[in-house]
Amino acid sequence: MQPSSGKNPTKVVYGDRISKEGKLRLGCSAVLFSNDGQAVLLTRRTDNGQWCLPGGMIDPGESVTEGCEREIFEETGLIVRVVRLTGVYSNPNRLTIYPDGNKAHVIVLNFEVEKVGGVLGLSDETTDAQFFPIVEAEKMDLFHGHAEHIRDTLAGNKATLIK
């Protein structure tokens, strides 16, 4: 499938302490490896066609694990369970600008998750969702920071990275 057109993509800009211009928002991303551990689940954004990890914003009324598990289900159709928190990413030199002009300092919790059910399918927010061999994913131009989230998860540290 081709990404839908006519939608402004979300932009990410970098600069010294530039996130000061935005509102603080808390998001999450998820790394799900295939059963053999050789592939990683990626989704394709509808706004710019870029591949990324599934994830989204934590909503009021849910815990961070519920938020992560909800987003993955909405975006991929898979029912997952959070295994561990691999990293907190809070780079203050990075500002997210949404299509509506709103600006945000997005702080992201990256979780490793495991599949417990569901069928891989599509959603409104993504045009495609599939497993890619890790060696291939490492060469792709993924959404900002997501390659780092995958690398950090592969490193397999028990402690959460604080970035």
Place this chain on the structure above:
Amino acid sequence: MTQILFGDRIGRQGIIRLGCSAVLFDESREKVLLTRRADNGQWCLPSGGVEPGESVAKACAREAWEETGLKVSVERLTSVFSSPDRLVIYANGKQFQFIILNFEVKKVSGKLRLSEETTDFGFYSLPEIEAMEIFPHHKQFIFDTLAGQDATFIR
């Protein structure tokens, strides 16, 4: 005065706000630094909100500095607290579901002092803390930190 309400999914009535707190042990590693809040007299860990333009580690060190006079470095993330069943209402009426990152920190320099937000401070042992008026999640953070495991508790 800040109000805290508990109830099934009550966090839905607020917006998400990210906070941080710090557990600092004394040299014996048996006592934890607590401060007493000026607004409600409750004992708590040094803590506060993460602001745009700072990393979470920076926010934690800043809050510790503002509230205790100590320069600290962040050692590890022990816990993430994100109960949707807790709502914080500020004096100005704003409502929040707080998601809190608790860090173990290490003293780098400085001398303990009071701040505008605190009326007392001290290092307290677990039995002493048990008997104090302290936020339940802060008590949990202290237990989590003492557990000494590498993985972060996700609560």
